[in-house]
Amino acid sequence: MATVMPLSKVARRPTPGAVDVNSQSKHWPCLFPQHGPGRKHTRKIELAGWQREITDQYTEEFIRGLIHSDGCRSMNRVRRPLKGGDRWYEYPRYNFTNVSLDIQRLFTDALDRLGIPWTQMNAENISIAKREAVARLDEFVGAKY
Structure with missing residues (x-):
């Protein structure tokens, strides 16, 4: 995520059996155009x-x-x-x-x-x-x- 969006901070949080990874950017929809509001x-x-x-x-x-x-x-x-x-x-x-x-x-x-x-x-x-x-x-x- 940091490679694709170098100006956005990447947070990692261990959870039981997994690691939650999060990054905030208004530009993520450019990479994932199918993402949007609603179901x-x-x-x-x-x-x-x-x-x-x-x-x-x-x-x-x-x-x-x-x-x-x-x-x-x-x-x-x-x-x-x-x-x-x-x-x-x-x-x-x-x-x-x-x-x-x-x-x-x-x-x-x-x-x-x-x-x-x-x-x-x-x-x-x-x-x-x-x-x-x-x-x-x-x-x-x-x-x-």
């Missing part, structure tokens, strides 16, 4: 040209950041009723949850660039559940801290 899902969220170039070049890292902030990897447990008793099975899947359709689109466009299949579970959730797709995400997403 994310009520305003347009789109990347500037230079941001698109970066996310295109570092698509895996972009997806990883989105999953670490608004997603998870979990075991989906399914029960199927059968004669003579129910059958249970489970499989791993990734979920991404965001109310903003623009942010969902950024996520799914990035998955499409990597050829990773996904499904829209409902208005807020994207699921990646095919075995090969989960294995591909496992290659670069890593554990959430």
